[in-house]
Amino acid sequence: MEFAELIKTPRADNVVLHRPFHLAVEGTLCLTGHHLIFSSRRKDNTEELWLLHSNIDSIEKRFVGSLGTIVIRCKDLRIIQLDIPGMEECLNIASSIEALSTLDSVTLMYPFFYRPMFEVLEDGWSSFLLEQEFELLSSVTNEWRLSCVNKEFSVCPSYPPLVIVPKSVDDEALRKVALFRQGSRFPVLSYYHKKNGMAMMRSSQPLTGTNGRRCKEDEKLVNATLRSGRRGFVIDTRPLTVAQQARAKGGGFEQEVHYPQWRRIHKYIERFNILQESFIKLVEACNDQSHNMDRWLSKLEASNWLTHIKELLTAACLAAQCIDREGASVLVHGSEGTDSTLQVTSLAQIILDPRCRTIRGFEALVVREWLQAGHPFQQRCAQSAYSNSKQKWEAPVFLLFLECVWQIHRQFPCSFEFNEHFLILLFEHAYASQFGTFLGNNESERAKLKLPQKTMSLWSWVNRPEELSRFQNPLYEANSLVIWPSVAPQSLQLWEGVFLRWNRTSRFLEEAEEERINIIKYNKELQAKVNALRRQLAELETDGQVQEDGP
């Protein structure tokens, strides 16, 4: 298919662009296969706006006489408006944008066409391999092994080819366990707590069904993570009633009789369609500037967004607490084990593991616990808060995770190597990107699409020193401690960097941030200078002494 077929009008002149807090600009609008490009013609102030079609969440057209207006709502929550003279042109452009922003074939997406303008220093596709992770693990324990039971995705389609499992369990047993877990997602290692040797595993629900089916191998596998005489905790992200109902559909939960060493805790985390609704409501509330205080607060409340944040943080703290404080191993799962499970396991690692608070470590966490672990990015991030599609696959699961990280970041602003912009960047790229990283729903799909060969990895770009510097937190000082955030409502805040980003001018806040960075930078310069001077003086003094003591 040629994109040209979809572009009915490639160019329109005298288009007026409206953006909040900017003066309206007149210019030319061009449509290409992947971008909407607006450039103003004024000589004194040439401005260009490049918008990926895949970033467009919804478009709306209105007419006043022959002047057409297109309102474009983006997945990064920005809203722009284009006034296009001529009804036909406007209609053509609108329908072209609509077609181009809803391409159903992945291989037509921009990452397959994007040619990077930078030199690749390190191929991001091979930056984070599980082998490396395992190497680190083997240096502290020999209780685990790297299994390639899922080679060619033959056992579990949503798992990567390599997984880390207890050494005492062989591949044959893993295959049997896979049959006992939904989607074949058998328990695998998510995190090993070096401090006390406790492990966090993740899986999907066991398929116990109504007659209480059991699987000896499954029991053996999870028990293999326990120290003798110690107990473990199963954190089920569904309420008990939901877990019980799941039995009727063949699912279920670990029953005490068969897992006597495990204590089950049900910690409810909302499912995806409810989260999507919550996201839509929150964005609606934030976008209406006319709300009086009461209405704003009640809309904020009705969105339930911060409730989800609190629930999620609480569940993650709980998992972390079981591991670090109770000295127990943990198994986390919900139903499929691809959404709330990953939120909990990845956040618990942020709390427990200082490495995850570095840029590289956080990237590795996203790769390991989200991409390789089979979070269906393509389904979840197909639409953002302005969608009206009733597909019900979409959900801001990853955004919620990022926001929880932001909330912890706010409480421990010196403990993270990256800054808020890094989290916002990941939010943007999960929804629309020139990079192939977030395409596909799991590693198997990515392999089929040949993404590593055909597209550029986000990490290849972001890990270049010149890009990286934008995402570094100047306040960072490595902190090897477990960081326990407060989950009191008074301690949680709306993530203004995402939700109010386009709704107010943040010039003064940005300038203040710059000033903060300057103070820190200046401090480092001064310290270096003082040290250099001290050394110089010391040398002079020795010099003097040598000469004075000389012959």
Add this chain to the structure above:
Amino acid sequence: MEHIRTTKVEQVKLLDRFSTSNKSLTGTLYLTATHLLFIDSSQRETWILHHHIAAVEKLPLTTSGCPLVIQCKNFRIVHFVVPRERDCHDIYNSLLQLSRTAKYEELYAFSYNPKQNESEQVKGWQLIDLAEEYKRMGVPNDYWQLSDANRDYKICETYPRELYVPRTASKPIIVGSSKFRSKGRFPVLSYYHKNKEAAICRCSQPLSGFSARCLEDEHMLQAISKANPSNRYMYVMDTRPKLNAMANRAAGKGYENEDNYSNIRFQFVGIENIHVMRSSLQKLLEVSGTRGLSVNDFLSGLENSGWLRHIKAVLDAAVFLAKAIAVESASVLVHCSDGWDRTSQVCSLGALLLDSYYRTIKGFMVLIEKDWISFGHKFSDRCCQLDGDPKEISPVFTQFLESVWNLTEQFPQAFEYNEAFLLQIHEHVHSCQFGNFLGNCQKEREELKLKEKTYSLWPFLLSEQKKYQNPLYNPDFSPELTLLEPNTVSFNFKFWRNMYHQFDRSMHPRQSVFNLIMNTSEQNKQLEEDIKELEAKIKQRNRRSDVVLVKEQERTADPAPVALKSPPCFQKEQPPMPVNDAVRTIEGSNTADNRYSELVSEFSKAEPAVVSLEYGVARMTC
């Protein structure tokens, strides 16, 4: 002290207010003439000033002892458990007596002695000079003059002696107008904007009833509008909700009839009265004090309390006022009922938006002295300094500070002072430790001879101003007299956690960017000094070694290779700037007691009850 029956109780438990696991510290409770002091087993001290106590409550006896809950005006809430009921009863009764003072002379300020001599005391009181401030604003001038009408408090008891009025307002006009205004509070100058030649004036409501008029008062307003050469009309802002103002007419009070006053534009701005504000704060505190609060209960509680709505109303009014002056060059007359609560809020905030001087540490002190203290905001009644009518208590001044805090959040570089400064002022408005806020008006303060018998807060704050400086402050942020235009869309207003949970450390960020930046900025100054010093030394050395070197070269042609020797001084050298762990990791106004590592160990000590896993329900308390 006659009220103190027991001075020391041992084995008292201090419960964590928000812990669901009854986490507690054990220690000894001491009762002194001025403070209640708790020292826990690790020698940490909690001081509570008797004047800060808003309420003491004895809860029913439990197995572990008798619970005593103390609520403070600075929003600290402490929950003690005293082992023996009799001790608890004694302390309870003593605190009831000690926290309710009947006479000003018994307040802490009259016994507090910061070891200053008399001249220091006098100088301290002279630090803020309002005459100087009016001069800074540009009055007296061709249009405005100092009036001696109230020199002996004869016209208005609650105004200061020195008042600025339009030159054309003669004494009879002043007297006539004052008779037509509640409590005699006639229109006077509060702030003069010298670039726009426009003025903020303040007064109380007119005694207009349904139809009464007063020619002198009309002349007075006319004089004010004529004192502004750049704009003929003036605004009259009634800061009350329209309904309240109308209700007042039945009592012979009310608001200005636009038909009777020429060239006025009348405007209601709808700030609620002191009773609404009191109950609003009450509701807010109830919500924020709930244990195990859910997000939705918090948000709906915040909404139902109306607190942020009120803060927004106050700030909206101030923005209206400031814009009238800065944009339209129109003078504005502000009043409410008596003109000492809402009027003080709006006038002072308006001036703060207009004039960057009030965004400096000294300027903010001046602003408070002028619009709040001198114009008779009833600090004594509103803050309940003496045992009085509980219906007079209201957080009007707290709202003012909160509005300023909201502005500092929006304009992080516009203010010389920081949040700690606002919190400290709030602390001392209630502490009765300094004389500034005692009493209800200047006349009362003079009668109490506060300047001889007590000390002023301001020099004390200035002496430790390092703590209150905003490291991000940029004096060039807004050139003098350019308007600060805050965004007052609802989502900009936030719950002021550091005020209402100032003492609930567990809710605060564990690391404070603010403290870090502040300390780094402080360190930078020190480093700059160090560099100067080192450079000087090196220069000196160089000069000396040049001389030596020359001599040396004369003596020997082969000097020892210096680089290969390890310089003894270099070894002795101090480690490059100590990385100040304390600075990086702690947060809080009480820097000393809040090291991050301690906080962590505290958490680990609290184990294992933090999560009640037994019931399959997890509750996080950290």
